Amino acid sequence: MPSLRDIRNRITSVNNTGKITRAMQMISAAKLKKAQNSMLAARPYSNKIFEMLSYMASAVDREAYPLLNLRQRKVVELIVLTSDKGLCGAFNTNVLKETARLMKELRGEGIQLSIVAVGKKARDYFHRNGVPVRKTYIDFYKTVKYEDVREIATEVIDSYGNESIDELIIVYNEFKSLMLQTPKRARLLPIEPQSAGGVDDGVLDKFIFEPSEAEILNALLPKYVENQIFRAILESRVSEEAARMIAMENANKSTKELLEKLTLQYNKARQATITAELMDIVGGAEALSQ
Amino acid sequence: MAEKLTLEIITPEGFTFTETVDELTAPGTLGEFGVLPGHTGFITTLDSGPITYKIGNVAKTISVKDAYCQVSNDHVLVLADSAEIKE
Numbered sequence: 001m002p003s004l005r006d007i008r009n010r011i012t013s014v015n016n017t018g019k020i021t022r023a024m025q026m027i028s029a030a031k032l033k034k035a036q037n038s039m040l041a042a043r044p045y046s047n048k049i050f051e052m053l054s055y056m057a058s059a060v061d062r063e064a065y066p067l068l069n070l071r072q073r074k075v076v077e078l079i080v081l082t083s084d085k086g087l088c089g090a091f092n093t094n095v096l097k098e099t100a101r102l103m104k105e106l107r108g109e110g111i112q113l114s115i116v117a118v119g120k121k122a123r124d125y126f127h128r129n130g131v132p133v134r135k136t137y138i139d140f141y142k143t144v145k146y147e148d149v150r151e152i153a154t155e156v157i158d159s160y161g162n163e164s165i166d167e168l169i170i171v172y173n174e175f176k177s178l179m180l181q182t183p184k185r186a187r188l189l190p191i192e193p194q195s196a197g198g199v200d201d202g203v204l205d206k207f208i209f210e211p212s213e214a215e216i217l218n219a220l221l222p223k224y225v226e227n228q229i230f231r232a233i234l235e236s237r238v239s240e241e242a243a244r245m246i247a248m249e250n251a252n253k254s255t256k257e258l259l260e261k262l263t264l265q266y267n268k269a270r271q272a273t274i275t276a277e278l279m280d281i282v283g284g285a286e287a288l289s290q
Numbered sequence: 291m292a293e294k295l296t297l298e299i300i301t302p303e304g305f306t307f308t309e310t311v312d313e314l315t316a317p318g319t320l321g322e323f324g325v326l327p328g329h330t331g332f333i334t335t336l337d338s339g340p341i342t343y344k345i346g347n348v349a350k351t352i353s354v355k356d357a358y359c360q361v362s363n364d365h366v367l368v369l370a371d372s373a374e375i376k377e
Contacts, residue, residue, distance in 0.1 A: 219358075
């Protein structure tokens with residue numbers, strides 16, 4: 001049976017942990033709001049650029065544009081998005097599991113892998129497992145800037161351009177709702193323009209291109225990839241905070257339960273000592289009076 | 291002239307701007323161009339620089355960076371990396 005002092009120490013320590021998790025939950029909630037806002041803010045641009053691209057790409061000859069051109073998959077690059085910080089439930093585990101699965105599949109097909117790790121957790125994971133990482137990006141999650149993302153995008157597009165990679169897949173946590181984030185893989189390169197049903201072939205004739213169709217498309221395609229990466233990162237960021245918020249909420253709940261149990265135990269122990277003392281006194285008084 | 295143009299500027303970091311304007315000029319890569327209502331369908335890249343639009347006789351400027359411009363049916367859509375309203 002633990003002594004009174006032991007229980008008291010335990011209560012204090014649980015209490016302190018509770019304070020931290022409560023604070024973290026509140027911080028996450030605030031950050032989540034912010035991240036969500038920037039995700040929503042990025043949406044109109046994504047939609048429009050996709051619209052513009054689908055317009056054009058559905059009507060052109062895919063062979064002529066390397067970024068649209070399907071070629072044989074020899075080297076596939078994976079961009080893995082995780083967080084820099086832990087304490088966010090299964091957020092990172094999910095993505096890394098999905099990555100491991102994907103890597104196994106690709107290796108099974110005899111495809112070479114090249115990996116770009118975004119976030120400290122991805123870096124550490126690959127390091128632990130002895131997987132060589134081609135490039136690492138960490139510490140830019142606090143404020144996701146378009147410029148930072150462009151750096152990543154330009155780099156991968158370049159390596160796609162000089163054919164050191166043949167396909168680009170990004171693995172990240174998709175934000176479905178506050179309670180649900182699921183790992184998702186999306187192919188970024190080559191670009192698959194969804195020929196939006198309503199676009200007829202005549203649509204290109206309605207536009208004048210300046211300088212030329214090819215030049216505009218060549219500028220627009222990388223921009224689109226950039227934007228896709230930007231979007232995935234923002235989404236991953238929102239998922240991270242949501243996951244952390246839920247994890248902290250659960251932690252709060254368990255702290256509360258634990259505290260209740262410990263307090264009960266403490267009171268019982270205290271009662272027991274008092275009873276024992278009383279018995280002693282009564283016993284002593286009895287002995288004196290005889 | 292009753293016809294007007296809708297100018298819409300969007301950036302990835304969430305800046306959106308919509309305004310009904312009478313005319314505008316934009317810094318195309320191949321030289322500055324103007325758009326009036328009834329302009330033909332048109333897609334182009336823009337240099338970094340100011341887009342000037344006029345409502346009535348009042349001219350205002352927005353500077354954009356690395357942009358694309360699509361004109362269709364009196365709707366001018368500008369996708370820019372960043373944009374800033376100038377006073």
